[in-house]
Amino acid sequence: MTDSRTRLLGLIGDPVEHSLSPCLHSFLLARAGLNYCYLAFRVPEASLGEALSGMRALGIRGVNVTIPHKEAVIPFLDELSPAAEAIGAVNVIVNEAGRLRGHNTDWEGFLKALDSRGVGLCGRKAVVVGAGGAAAAVVYALVSSGAEVAVVNRTPSRARALARRFSSLGSVTHGGLHDLAAFLQEAELLVNATPVGMTPHAEESPVPADLLREGLVVYDLVYNPPETKLLRDAGERGCLAIGGLEMLVYQGIRALELWTGHRFGDEDAASALK
Numbered sequence: 001m002t003d004s005r006t007r008l009l010g011l012i013g014d015p016v017e018h019s020l021s022p023c024l025h026s027f028l029l030a031r032a033g034l035n036y037c038y039l040a041f042r043v044p045e046a047s048l049g050e051a052l053s054g055m056r057a058l059g060i061r062g063v064n065v066t067i068p069h070k071e072a073v074i075p076f077l078d079e080l081s082p083a084a085e086a087i088g089a090v091n092v093i094v095n096e097a098g099r100l101r102g103h104n105t106d107w108e109g110f111l112k113a114l115d116s117r118g119v120g121l122c123g124r125k126a127v128v129v130g131a132g133g134a135a136a137a138v139v140y141a142l143v144s145s146g147a148e149v150a151v152v153n154r155t156p157s158r159a160r161a162l163a164r165r166f167s168s169l170g171s172v173t174h175g176g177l178h179d180l181a182a183f184l185q186e187a188e189l190l191v192n193a194t195p196v197g198m199t200p201h202a203e204e205s206p207v208p209a210d211l212l213r214e215g216l217v218v219y220d221l222v223y224n225p226p227e228t229k230l231l232r233d234a235g236e237r238g239c240l241a242i243g244g245l246e247m248l249v250y251q252g253i254r255a256l257e258l259w260t261g262h263r264f265g266d267e268d269a270a271s272a273l274k
């Protein structure tokens, strides 16, 4: 129930109707007994500045930022966390008494699903397919953890640009989709950071099944459907398969922690995933 002390959280993006965030956050806030309300706001690009002024004026404690505003929002903020600065994208804004600080929790959510399975990254070779916003968070997470990363993308120049962005942090090479087989021969981790395989194209996979082999960890950022064709192929070939829902839940939990100061445990994540 809301009262005069209820604080407001939300999501800004365009569109927002498809988002799972209102359900996820409302569930976790209620479970923790926190007096917050979380709403989705469709904000067209032209209204982004006004929306953030409104956030300051109304004392909205925080928002998630989704497509297409994760980069466009940056000029309107007062400061960025080091990770958001490095990744070049913001998915969480915290309002500290009128000062808006941008964070990126996608990379932390990505790592948590590996960490919870005891998958170590230091010195491991990883291949990331895709070079968009999600890939930037993934590459940052991997190089920060000491992995050696190869980025392959349909448009090779974007893979090159992404590799260059993070090359000061660690080992990042790049290529086109035709380089996938060669990079995968040595890799221990494969990450799909493209929308290929997402509903309504759930019969597609970004990686031919015959390139998957036993022992490979296959992590698909796509969460709709929860089990993609890539993950099914991976399971059939003896790979450890991880779907995108966990990353979604963990990045959301990290955002809630930044806004509320409340610490959520593994049992909260597990119940949200049910």
Ligand SMILES: NC(=O)c1ccc[n+]([C@@H]2O[C@H](COP(=O)([O-])OP(=O)(O)OC[C@H]3O[C@@H](n4cnc5c(N)ncnc54)[C@H](OP(=O)(O)O)[C@@H]3O)[C@@H](O)[C@H]2O)c1
Pocket: 106, 109, 129, 130, 131, 132, 133, 134, 135, 153, 154, 155, 158, 193, 194, 195, 196, 198, 206, 221, 222, 223, 244, 245, 247, 248, 249, 251
């Ligand atoms: N689980 C989570 O918490 C989470 C978080 C963030 C994102 N995601 C998911 O990650 C995926 C990527 O999101 P994003 O924000 O990075 O998108 P984005 O910025 O639009 O980037 C999309 C990337 O996928 C590539 N791509 C698109 N269609 C392709 C196709 N048919 N064949 C090969 N490559 C293709 C693009 O290649 P080009 O450069 O050639 O266009 C680009 O590199 C989405 O499915 C999103 O839902 C999941």
